[in-house]
Amino acid sequence: MSLKPFEFDRQFGELDQVIRAYLGRTADGEGEEGGPDAALEAYLRHTWHTRPWAVAVAEQQIREYADNPPGRLRRRLGEFYPVPDVGLPDAEIRDWLERVADHLKRSIEDGAVPPPCPPRTHWEWHARFPELSQLFGGWFSQDMPDEFPDHDSAMRDYATQTDAQLVARAVGELRELSSLGLDEAEYAVALAELGMEVDPPAPFAPSAWIAQLSDRLRAGGS
Template sequence: MSLKPREHDRKYGELDHVVRAYLGHRADTGQAPPPATPQTRWEWHARFPELAQFLGGWFSQDMPDEFEDHDAAVQDYLDTTDSGLVAQLTGEVHDLLTLPLDETDYALAVTELGMEVDPPAPYTLGAWLVVLAGQLRST
């Protein structure tokens, strides 16, 4: 059974490879920026590509129309995405949490990475990212 383009990209994450090739970057040998806190949108996306895919794809402004709540969006990602990409996302969330960021910095980070909705009540962005890391780790 063939997959629709969106389903195929969710499962195999190939859109990132196409975009990198278009921009002249080799997808298989791309170097991530050094472990400093990213300063530009490009640095955020280069350092956290799967987190950008996740936040931009599942937590855009359409998220409330597509999913009942944040947990349902996370579960949809887990149900429809290859386990290798889930593992990559798990590592990237943990990497983000190791950066010396405050709540303002987390807001900048998730905005740069494509999140267009607030975290679920009663969580701050930092607290929600910790919860998300736990959800991903338990899969």
């Protein structure tokens, strides 16, 4: 029988977070000058600033998995973590996991914390702005024109159908997004990374619409 959620999280929960940071990217583990690659650096940057204790948990879980890969019985019973496709042959997965664990350990021992900066991977955008990924991906997807007459209607629907605490969280994330100081092309990329599949309403540039959306949601969608 497959692992129950509690047992899965205890053995593989943080390992899974690290692996998810690599989805859609080719796993390497080595960046410039022997440091972590972009995906692992994004995981470290976000986790050090939100859940610093989890870095050590990730290192331990990855190390144990690499040292004790699942045998045929555990595979048949489903009592193991199936590493998703990270662009490596199966024979290279173990060495890659060990390199990742080494980078995590070095980060802890040296206190090497990546400085704050705008997100650099798809995973990091969603990890840093989880409520905006719900807002943009759920209300401003390619289906928005079929569901709402305009952007304002979609925004009001989100504001009235979503718990007030989550709306407040979205407002905070919008303000944080505005504070990144990106140029307009970069803000357009940010919106796309967070799931928005329609253009901002005319005549707003991406940054101006983000600011207006924050003000409107803070006012209750009015």
